Amino acid sequence: xxxxxxxxxxxxxxxxxxxxxxxxxxxxxxxxxxxxxxxxxxxxxxxxxxxxxxxxxxxxxxxxxxxxxxxxxxxxxxxxxxxxxxxxxxxxxxxxxxxxxxxxxxxxxxxxxxxxxxxxxxxxxxxxxxxxxxxxxxxxxxxxxxxxxxxxxxxxxxxxxxxxxxxxxxxxxxxxxxxxxxxxxxxxxxxxxxxxxxxxxxxxxxxxxxxxxxxxxxxxxxxxxxxxxxxxxxxxxxxxxxxxxxxxxxxxxxxxxxxxxxxxxxxxxxxxxxxxxxxxxxxxxxxxxxxxxxxxxxxxxxxxxxxxxxxxxxxxxxxxxxxxxxxxxxxxxxxxxxxxxxxxxxxxxxxxxxxxxxxxxxxxxxxxxxxxxxxxxxxxxxxxxxxxxxxxxxxxxxxxxxxxxxxxxxxxxxxxxxxxxxxxxxxxxxxxxxxxxxxxxxxxxxxxxxxxxxxxxxxxxxxxxxxxxxxxxxxx
Amino acid sequence: xxxxxxxxxxxxxxxxxxxxxxxxxxxxxxxxxxxxxxxxxxxxxxxxxxxxxxxxxxxxxxxxxxxxxxxxxxxxxxxxxxxxxxxxxxxxxxxxxxxxxxxxxxxxxxxxxxxxxxxxxxxxxxxxxxxxxxxxxxxxxxxxxxxxxxxxxxxxxxxxxxxxxxxxxxxxxxxxxxxxxxxxxxxxxxxxxxxxxxxxxxxxxxxxxxxxxxxxxxxxxxxxxxxxxxxxxxxxxxxxxxxxxxxxxxxxxxxxxxxxxxxxxxxxxxxxxxxxxxxxxxxxxxxxxxxxxxxxxxxxxxxxxxxxxxxxxxxxxxxxxxxxxxxxxxxxxxxxxxxxxxxxxxxxxxxxxxxxxxxxxxxxxxxxxxxxxxxxxxxxxxxxxxxxxxxxxxxxxx
Numbered sequence: 023x024x025x026x027x028x029x030x031x032x033x034x035x036x037x038x039x040x041x042x043x044x045x046x047x048x049x050x051x052x053x054x055x056x057x058x059x060x061x062x063x064x065x066x067x068x069x070x071x072x073x074x075x076x077x078x079x080x081x082x083x084x085x086x087x088x089x090x091x092x093x094x095x096x097x098x099x100x101x102x103x104x105x106x107x108x109x110x111x112x113x114x115x116x117x118x119x120x121x122x123x124x125x126x127x128x129x130x131x132x133x134x135x136x137x138x139x140x141x142x143x144x145x146x147x148x149x150x151x152x153x154x155x156x157x158x159x160x161x162x163x164x165x166x167x168x169x170x171x172x173x174x175x176x177x178x179x180x181x182x183x184x185x186x187x188x189x190x191x192x193x194x195x196x197x198x199x200x201x202x203x204x205x206x207x208x209x210x211x212x213x214x215x216x217x218x219x220x221x222x223x224x225x226x227x228x229x230x231x232x233x234x235x236x237x238x239x240x241x242x243x244x245x246x247x248x249x250x251x252x253x254x255x256x257x258x259x260x261x262x263x264x265x266x267x268x269x270x271x272x273x274x275x276x277x278x279x280x281x282x283x284x285x286x287x288x289x290x291x292x293x294x295x296x297x298x299x300x301x302x303x304x305x306x307x308x309x310x311x312x313x314x315x316x317x318x319x320x321x322x323x324x325x326x327x328x329x330x331x332x333x334x335x336x337x338x339x340x341x342x343x344x345x346x347x348x349x350x351x352x353x354x355x356x357x358x359x360x361x362x363x364x365x366x367x368x369x370x371x372x373x374x375x376x377x378x379x380x381x382x383x384x385x386x387x388x389x390x391x392x393x394x395x396x397x398x399x400x401x402x403x404x405x406x407x408x409x410x411x412x413x414x415x416x417x418x419x420x421x422x423x424x425x426x427x428x429x430x431x432x433x434x435x436x437x438x439x440x441x442x443x444x445x446x447x448x449x450x451x452x453x454x455x456x457x458x459x460x461x462x463x464x465x466x467x468x469x470x471x472x473x474x475x476x477x478x479x480x481x482x483x484x485x486x487x488x489x490x491x492x493x494x495x496x497x498x
Numbered sequence: 499x500x501x502x503x504x505x506x507x508x509x510x511x512x513x514x515x516x517x518x519x520x521x522x523x524x525x526x527x528x529x530x531x532x533x534x535x536x537x538x539x540x541x542x543x544x545x546x547x548x549x550x551x552x553x554x555x556x557x558x559x560x561x562x563x564x565x566x567x568x569x570x571x572x573x574x575x576x577x578x579x580x581x582x583x584x585x586x587x588x589x590x591x592x593x594x595x596x597x598x599x600x601x602x603x604x605x606x607x608x609x610x611x612x613x614x615x616x617x618x619x620x621x622x623x624x625x626x627x628x629x630x631x632x633x634x635x636x637x638x639x640x641x642x643x644x645x646x647x648x649x650x651x652x653x654x655x656x657x658x659x660x661x662x663x664x665x666x667x668x669x670x671x672x673x674x675x676x677x678x679x680x681x682x683x684x685x686x687x688x689x690x691x692x693x694x695x696x697x698x699x700x701x702x703x704x705x706x707x708x709x710x711x712x713x714x715x716x717x718x719x720x721x722x723x724x725x726x727x728x729x730x731x732x733x734x735x736x737x738x739x740x741x742x743x744x745x746x747x748x749x750x751x752x753x754x755x756x757x758x759x760x761x762x763x764x765x766x767x768x769x770x771x772x773x774x775x776x777x778x779x780x781x782x783x784x785x786x787x788x789x790x791x792x793x794x795x796x797x798x799x800x801x802x803x804x805x806x807x808x809x810x811x812x813x814x815x816x817x818x819x820x821x822x823x824x825x826x827x828x829x830x831x832x833x834x835x836x837x838x839x840x841x842x843x844x845x846x847x848x849x850x851x852x853x854x855x856x857x858x859x860x861x862x863x864x865x866x867x868x869x870x871x872x873x874x875x876x877x878x879x880x881x882x883x884x885x886x887x888x889x890x891x892x893x894x895x896x
Contacts, residue, residue, distance in 0.1 A: 145555070194509075207590035280568075288518060
């Protein structure tokens with residue numbers, strides 16, 4: 023990919039920075055919604071019983087904020103960094119970028135949150151913002167296509183690196199899938215609408231979040247390790263399998279429902295095969311990471327490497343829980359909440375954070391504090407691990423009670439301790455995200471470039487000399 | 499060329515997914531709905547529609563599903579599996595993918611209106627360990643003062659399962675014949691012993707197990723305080739935190755003497771027409787233990803022996819004014835009893851204290867057809883009747 027590339031493609035650093043900051047701010051707000059919602063499960067009357075802070079509305083804002091606030095903004099920041107590098111051409115227009123930024127944050131995320139809290143929403147998963155907001159989302163998605171797609175199409179497709187494929191796929195398919203998930207169930211009632219809803223629940227993850235996250239993985243790994251990826255063939259194989267299989271997963275949210283059994287079985291089959299696809303994809307990524315260690319010194323790469331592992335785990339888990347024998351007991355339970363956090367807080371957020379850090383390191387005037395970012399990594403990993411294990415166990419406990427003849431409330435009583443632990447994981451998770459924010463807004467300007475040099479062993483001689491001296495004398 | 503191939507391939511994948519998992523199932527479902535639906539299922543009224551919007555807005559569907567799956571555990575707990583036509587008025591659907599609370603597909607006939615409203619207003623006043631959010635903004639400061647919005651939600655909740663119930667066994671039979679579904683699916687959709695399997699659904703009649711006299715008192719106290727005290731109060735005085743919004747008020751258990759039979763029936767079948775749910779999901783020995791606790795609330799007092807003329811007066815008053823509902827022998831089986839949504843008190847199995855008896859005669863029992871009798875009866879007649887009804891009680895058979 024380097025042959026045809028001009029020496030220094032123009033990157034709109036200010037847009038990277040703006041979307042990056044917006045991502046982190048909306049992230050912390052979304053996390054606050056999540057914390058409050060989780061507290062309300064163990065102490066339902068905390069924070070009063072006002073309409074604006076009722077559990078349902080907080081939950082809507084939590085997931086919409088994570089997807090459209092944090093992940094989307096982080097992805098857009100990454101796109102402003104990556105698209106010029108992938109294509110050797112600038113994005114369509116910086117001016118358009120300002121419009122998209124304003125539209126996305128001030129016509130979608132912020133008013134969406136407020137409208138949901140004020141009681142205007144739609145009760146569809148991953149589509150809770152009201153219809154008026156959806157119109158702006160579709161408009162913004164169109165503009166994003168105009169912003170990022172032309173640079174790709176000015177080159178031959180044969181030249182495209184796998185990240186480019188994922189980016190094109192995500193931008194095009196989200197534009198198609200979003201209206202399907204948000205508008206169709208309003209027009210098609212009941213079971214028939216649910217079939218479309220199921221498709222979107224998975225498409226939101228599969229056609230928007232996953233491709234962009236995987237684009238980051240495939241971008242950051244070779245860029246940070248300075249080695250080509252293990253296999254371009256495998257990367258393309260996995261890409262096409264993903265776009266073939268992911269849209270076919272949706273109905274697995276409604277197994278044992280009245281939706282035709284053959285559609286359910288088709289979705290289960292696709293879900294199983296998807297696990298195979300992810301094994302190929304992650305194997306390729308991990309083979310590309312050989313020699314970097316489990317926890318690379320480059321924090322961006324470290325987040326990205328862990329994201330790949332989490333992607334593997336969450337996908338295998340997904341394949342398993344789509345099987346009828348597993349699904350019949352864990353469906354509807356906290357097991358699934360654990361699964362979705364493993365996907366969104368684990369795989370996707372780690373990829374987004376990795377991409378953001380990677381782009382940040384390469385903005386010469388951006389502040390950067392490697393130590394804080396290191397803390398962020400460990401805190402998030404710890405919080406995520408505890409939360410997912412805890413919720414998985416909670417789901418099994420619920421499943422146990424639901425299979426019994428005991429009163430329903432027993433299942434609620436039984437999981438309360440698990441919910442308490444889940445709420446407590448807000449400490450490492452919030453601290454981790456705060457450290458991420460701080461790591462990117464405090465510290466010396468240009469600290470990122472230094473971190474890059476350090477991670478690839480290009481430390482200035484005056485830093486290395488004392489270490490050499492101490493190691494030769496045997497003192498620490 | 500490769501642009502074209504990739505573009506067509508990619509878009510083709512997406513189109514295929516929509517066709518295979520969206521459009522085609524939709525066609526099949528449409529056919530099935532046509533074949534299985536009753537001719538004229540009731541659409542939602544304006545109020546019920548508004549209630550549905552509030553249900554969606556407050557995120558109810560994110561803890562309560564509205565789809566009973568084709569699985570033994572679901573059918574056993576909630577009732578017959580949900581058919582496609584049951585949700586045809588749902589724009590958008592409210593199936594849900596998470597259960598923190600129970601499925602509500604058949605909720606319409608499970609609980610009384612006052613229970614639902616009190617529960618919306620302050621869920622933990624009725625179900626101590628509930629984690630459901632409270633919705634006080636739908637009310638005017640009290641559970642029995644619902645705003646239009648709360649009434650709309652209630653109206654909507656009462657539609658859940660309504661059309662399937664109205665379709666009746668005939669409707670199910672017809673659906674079974676024209677349903678293009680497997681034997682397994684038929685078993686779950688039509689083979690369930692009850693359309694609504696909720697163990698809390700009160701019923702006016704029904705067999706019930708005889709509770710044993712030897713409950714574990716300590717276990718009973720624990721069960722009572724987590725399940726019963728929210729309405730009946732920790733000492734059984736009918737003044738728990740949930741009592742305020744309920745009409746009729748929860749029984750004051752300390753003022754009444756109950757036979758074992760009466761307690762067995764109340765716990766197993768609930769109090770039809772009142773907020774008292776049934777507790778068929780508790781184990782028999784747990785119910786026995788609770789009954790033991792309830793019996794303990796009543797302190798036996800020496801009964802005054804009354805002159806014959808008072809009893810005669812009571813008997814005359816009773817025969818003239820009370821027997822139509824409460825029955826000639828006080829068994830709650832008078833000729834008019836069947837007309838009321840709430841069964842008249844059976845004095846043979848339940849003896850009120852004199853004070854309670856007098857109070858009911860003087861003030862009536864709010865929320866029931868029992869009206870005050872002060873306009874019709876003199877003070878002497880009221881007292882005589884209050885004494886007289888207590889004489890029907892026969893205690894437990896030896």
